[in-house]
Amino acid sequence: MRIYTKAGDDGTTGLFLGGRVSKADVLVDACGDVDEAVAVLGTARALCADERLAAILFDRQRELFVVAADLATNPAHRDRRTPGVSQVTREMVDGLESLIDTLVAERPLRPVFIVPGSTQVSAAVDHARTVIRRAERHVVQAAEAGHEVSPLALEYLNRVSDLVFVVARHAAGEVEEPPSHD
Known part of the structure; x- marks a missing residue:
């Protein structure tokens, strides 16, 4: 099986469930950012000893794969998305909020700015x-440019960034700042 299709040689990329859009489109930027986030979370996970x-x-x-599929769905076929597979659901957002609440109860957040880098995982x-x-x-820019964007996909991204912040604090452990060199 060949990995290359040559379909994107014209500067376009395929949408989920058909259609094409310019690779320079802000919606493609959003999808690329989600893909990058998945990869960076993979780096963190590979470093993480805490199961x-x-x-x-x-x-x-x-779940970010679901967000990407939701964002990249051909607008004419959004009714064909599958909840939790290619469509962000309310349950996904609610699950994030519940997990955030649990983690914050276990390790209350300090009211200070945190400089990333306490551990490789937290960084x-x-x-x-x-x-x-x-x-x-x-995603906000894509919506403002006229793309059909699921409000739940946007809400999910907002909430998952909050969760990831809390997870970074857990990964940092008790020592979140290096000693001062005064």
Whole structure:
């Protein structure tokens, strides 16, 4: 099986369920950001010795595939999306909120700015958070440019960045700042 199709040689990319769009389209930027976030979360997961946090990261990677499919669906066929597979659901967003609440109860957040880099895992998770925030901005731009964007996909991205922030704090452990060199 060949990996190359040559279909994108004209500067377009395929949408889920048919159709093509320019690779320079802001919707493609959003999908690329989601793809990048999945990869960065994979880096964090590969570094993570904590099985619980690794499972949380893996589950987010899988859910971000759903977000990407939702965003990349041909507008004429959005009615053919499958909830939880190619369509973001309310349950996905609610699940994030529940997990955030659980993790914050276990490790209350400190009211200070955190400089990323306490651990390799927390740094990679913080990197993923910034990519997710960029994806969120591109989704807003895509909606403003006239693309049909699921409000739940946008809400999911907003909430998953909050969760990833909390996961980074867990991954950082008790020591979140390096000692001062004064």
